[in-house]
Amino acid sequence: MKKITYSCCEIDNQPLKVKMMHIPEKEPKVTLVGAGPGSKDLITVKGLTVLQQADVILYDALVSKELLMGIDATVPKIYVGKRCSEHSFTQDDINMLLVEKAFEYGHAVRLKGGDPFVFGRASEEIEYVESFGIPVTVVPGITSAISVPASQGIPVTKRGISSSFWVMTATKHDGSFSEDLKYASQSSATMVILMGVRKLWEITNEVSKYRGSLMPIALIQNGTLDSESCTIATLGTMENHISSIDIRKPGIIIIGNVVAEHPSFFEEEVLRVLHSNI
Template sequence: MKSSIKAKVTLVGAGPGDKDLITLKGLKAIQNADVILFDALVSEELLSEIDASIIKIYVGKRCGKHSFSQEEINTLIVENAFKHGHVVRLKGGDPFVFGRASEEILYTESFGIPVTVIPGVSSAIAAPSSQGIPMTKRGLSSSFWVMTATKRDGTFSEDLKFAAQSSTTMVILMGVRKLNEIIKEVSKYRSALTAFAVIQNGTLQNETFVIGTLANAASVTSNINKAEPGIIVIGDVVSEHPSFFEEEVQRMLYSSL
């Protein structure tokens, strides 16, 4: 390592997708980086606006592309910090929401490299919110619960069952592939008329949105591309979406023909 190089790492939350939803502090950090290691869910538009002299390395884990293991990412962070100085680890949403930030921090700090975290706007809130779905609403829901449906071994998390038994707004990340099973599980505890929505690529140009009730979920979601990242929101607050009643009325009309 050259003596003038000061290794340091900043974990930055890039926000949910729309390039303008990064924080000012996050933007300043990436503009002052020597190297940016970025995830699959980070906006290409945001990266294209960053000075071309800053080294940008893709370290995503999306299926279909080369997948970097967590160990490889940890090593790249440390190697690049020693070689180039300031590494920004740019992560989708907020680094601490299903982001494995703690592992990256622990590994980096074990080499004596200082780490700073700049929070980001999590897709868990931004995707529903930008669609006009409130996470809480007086009289409808007094809490929201952000969860992943399945555990490491692929079985349902107990949290999903507990949340389904309460009246909380359920916000499920990394669950689109298991959508049918999730709906089936939640339907054991909640009314068939409970509203749900699936938002994929939220806040991006290619955002898609479907809305329905647990009862008609199978037909509503039949055309979803399950390979795209998405958020499932289940709860009475979803019926606050402007198109909920209109779509329900249309479906009732068609089903009675």
């Protein structure tokens, strides 16, 4: 039976207690590793090396299960995902578990989808873990914001078409619509919108006020996985697809003329014109 002790620290003047299962044989340390967008081989070489050295792994919902299957079966792998349909961990649960597991096992790897610093709440985890005197390092990952469009042949910039891109979320932490959406719509930047599938209808409405109904839009879901799907339309025609979209799948919305680089954009456009004339 393992001996249970407690470690305390203060955050915002509030004392916090974290359970330590035993006096660790190894020095506790934490590494945040970006797992990439989903495909198991889109993790970096450094990320994979660190993963193979882990004593315990805490992983997100969007992390490849195949990637984890390649890691030593004796290394505990703890799911700490926040997806709506599954058992959900709060950020506080995750922070605490990370500290507990580092004290219990030694090297805890926090495996996060994409890049830890892109809508990944990495800073909160680092601040919490470091407040216990545990050292933290970060291994960057390939963000879905760029790699998922790329997997469909959509460049986020292209000479003469788009000279910048704006990565944003549709919803702010209080659930309200992000104002950046309006500001980005008024620019000529390619818009890359994460966590927006459930708001697709509101997004197309809002953006078409500034960019017009002919602006190309793509929704890519389960990007870089075998189950990847892609819907190509214009802001004006996207509503025809909304009822057939599975909103439970993670998706990236791309709005801008670069979407016309998608191999099937013009084919779809011709079909749209033909159907509109019937």
